[in-house]
Amino acid sequence: MRTHxxxxxxxxxxxxxxxVILWLLMAAFPFLWTVWGSFKVELDFFSIANWTNALTGENTQRTHEGAFTAAAYEGAWLQEEFWLAAINTAIVCVSVVVISLTFGTLGAxxxxxxxxxxTFWLLITALIFRAMPPVTLVAGYxxxxxxxxxxxxxSTSIIVLVAINQPFTLWMLHSFFQKIPKDLDESAKVDGCNQFQAFWHVIIPVMWPGVITTGLFSFLLAYNDFAVTAMLLAKENHTMVPKIASFLGTTQTEGNxxxxxxxxxxxxxxxxxxIMFFQRQIVAGLTQGAVKG
Amino acid sequence: MKHRTFFWFILPTALSMLVFIAMPIVSVVTQSVYTPHEAVLVETESCGPFGCSKETVIDQAATKSLREAEPLGRFVGLEIYLDRGHLAVDEVAQAWRDSEGISEFISELNNLPFYRAMGFTLTYTFTVAPLMLLLGFLIAVSVNRLNRYLKGLVIFFSLLPMIVSPLIGSLVLFWMVDSRGILGTFLQWVAGDPDLSVKASTSLTWVMLIVYGVWHAAPFSFIVFYAGLQTLPGDLLESAQIDGANRWQRTWHIVVPHLLPLVTFVALIQLMDNFRVFEPIVGFNSEAHATSLSWFIFNDLGGETRLLSSASATSVLTIIGVAILLAPVLVRTWRDYQRKG
Structure with a gap:
């Protein structure tokens, strides 16, 4: 546009x-501020006396002999066993991505x-399922x-997340597969492959960009889920997001x-x-459904 | 592809959706017309030195065995849908008869939990969508004029609010807007009121949630519109310029119509997704001022006694709401399909 x-x-x-600068501030500042504040004590990050305490860390200096402290991390990771939640998240995410992609590529x-x-009616059904808020299904589980x-x-949460993920995965992979010419598998079949061999040896090798993009979104869904993991996992199996929610405290328990x-x-x-490594794929995935329609 | 081959390819995904999406929907609908058995009461006569007295106690063993034998409970039909916690038919009829004008009726409705949640959900859904479209469009047009290196940087930071879990995103904003946080202090300074607290006021809480929603969703429309701008017909713009169209005329008559199909796409997805707003309510701890249908379900399920029937009824009503919002998308997909043959 610029050239014209x-x-x-x-x-x-x-x-x-x-x-643009204003938007950058809006998008990035809250995160930078929270990172900065996480190395302070509560009295500084939530300062009644003076907001600049959050910058200078006055109370942090008094209690920890330094403007920064990792006390909050120590408390969360070691004392409250956030490491366990991190491991659970890793297990859930890797499993969900692998199973989702396996089911999804075959189906799509x-x-x-x-x-x-x-095929049209199956895709429409998937679209309807995609619109279901996951929390409405939880009562049924x-x-x-x-x-x-x-x-x-x-394992229960993993398979539930895989299923909830399927409609979206199917739609996204479907649109990637449609870009691959059908002649490719036809010629493979002429050479004596059956359908599965054509899929596995000919189509999948050229599908990697699509598979990676879809995998990223499956990962995000599993990583960010709150409704399913909070309701279906026992306390000791909680992933990171429900674990964070439990730090907030309820009317009965005090949080930190x-x-x-x-x-x-x-x-x-x-x-x-x-985002640093996969920015291009994420952008491609977001625009996938949009630009062609 | 042969039916047989197709079947084996589609089997894993179809089976997972059947078992974990279709069947739970059936199960939710069933649960919503049942309610747990009431406790079994037995009348016992206890006789002491001063005569006998009758008392009614709960027969724990019988109650337990009955509940275990029929975990679904007893059939109550639509009773749960119509009770005070959901559609509250009696209360609504009462309010309709008693209230003088439409505004009084609406404020009466606001006292009923379901309608309050519905009110916020709809307000949120229909304000966030246009605002995020507008903000996303402005960012896309602005970023499109930057040089290549800066574009990548802006896109990188823009993805953050969208990609973090809604719970995390809302917490990050919530801590800043807390009356002891940096934004909260700033707002107090702007308003000149040292006691101003966003989370103590209903209207400010709503504004805060909507601001969060726009912040979270704008990157999506930004990215989609930005991609759309890359396919702008250059020669059309050029000839418009030669014909003397100024910048605004070109934006209005060429750029906007070019992006319009994308606007419908983003808007439809947004309406569907914003209708399920839930994590921000938890993150902003705003249930005293704003609740949503999804939060309602979560709250019923999360308590000490899991209110399955009540949660199921709300779920069914939410699904009906989603279906209404989904209808235009389905019609669109159907038309696309017909066109392609």
Whole structure:
């Protein structure tokens, strides 16, 4: 667009740059502030006396002999066993991604290659399922899971998250598969492959970008889930997000805000790294459904 | 593809969706028309030195065995849907008869938990969507004029609010806007009121939740619109410029119509997703001022006594709401499909 328009007048450039800077502040500052504050004591991060205490760390200096302290991290990770939640999250995320992609690529491949009418109805059903808020399904899980002693285990939550993830995975992979010409598997079949061999040896190797993008979104869904993991996991199996919620305290139990601050920062760090490495794929995934429609 | 091959390919995904999405829906609908058995009462006569007295006590053993034999409970039909915690038909009828005007009726409705949750959910859904579209569009147009290096940087930071878990995102904002936090202090200074507290006021809580919603969702529309801007018809813009169209005319007559299909796409997805607003209510600890349908379900399920029937009834009502919002998407998909043949 730039190449076609005349040079921006000065006031417009100032306006635009100002707006971009404002947005950058809005997007990034809350996170930077929380990272900074997580190394202070509660009296500094939530300062009644003077907000600049959060910058100088006056109370932190008094109690910890230094403007920064890792006390909140120590409390959350060691005392409250946030490390266990981190391991649980890792197990859940890796399993969900692997199983989702396995189920999803098989299903989406079939949907993209079959010309029968039922493929459309399957995709529509998946779309309807995609719209279901997960929390509405939770009430349906509890009774049977209690009856059959399935409640509380990581494996139960994993398979539930995989299922909730399937509609989205199917749609995204379906649109990636459709971009791969059908001649490719036809010629493989002429060479003597059966359908599965054509899928495995010919299509999947060219599908990697699509699989990685979809995998990222499956990962995010599992990583960020609160409703399912909070309701279906026993306390000792909690993943990071429900664990953070438990630091907040309820009307019955007292929470510890600084533990929550430290664990929020800890849980955001992996996402930060994820964007750093996969920015291009995330953007591709977001625009996938949109630009073609 | 042969039906047989298709079947084996689709089996794992179809089975997982059938067992963990379709069947739970059936189970939720069933649970919503049952309620747990009431305690079995027995009348016992206890005789002491001063005569006999009758007393009614709960027969724990019988209650337990009855509840275990029929975990679903007893059939009550639509009773739960119509009770005070949900559609509250009697209360609504009463309020309709008693109230003088429409505003009084609405404030009466606001006292009923279900309608209060519904009110916030709908307000949130329909204010966040247009605001995030607008903000996303402005960011996309602005960023599109930056140089390549800066674009990458802005996109990098823009993804953060969208990608973090809603609970984490809302907590990060909540701590800042706390009356002892940096934004809270700033707002007190702006308003000139040292006692101002966002979380103590209903209207400010609503504003805060909506601001969070826009903050969380704007990156999505930004990215989609930004991608759309890359496919702008350059020659059309150029000829418009030669014909003397100024910047605003070009934006309004070429850029906006070019992005319009994307606007519908983003808006439809947003309506569906914002309707399930839930984590921010937990993060902002705002249940005293704003609740949503999803939070309602979560709250019923999370308590000491899990109110399965009540949660199920709310779930069914939420699903109906989602279905209404989904209808335009389905119609659109159907048309697309027809067009492609």
């Amino acid at each position: 328009s005349e040079k921006n007048p000065v006031h417009l450039s100032v306006l635009i740059n100002g707006f 491949y079939a949907l993209s290659r079959s010309t029968h009418k039922y 509890l009774l049977p899971f209690f009856e059959w002693n399935l409640w509380g285990h990581l 805000v600084m533990f929550a601050v430290a664990s929020v920062v800890s849980a955001t760090a992996p996402l930060f790294i994820l």
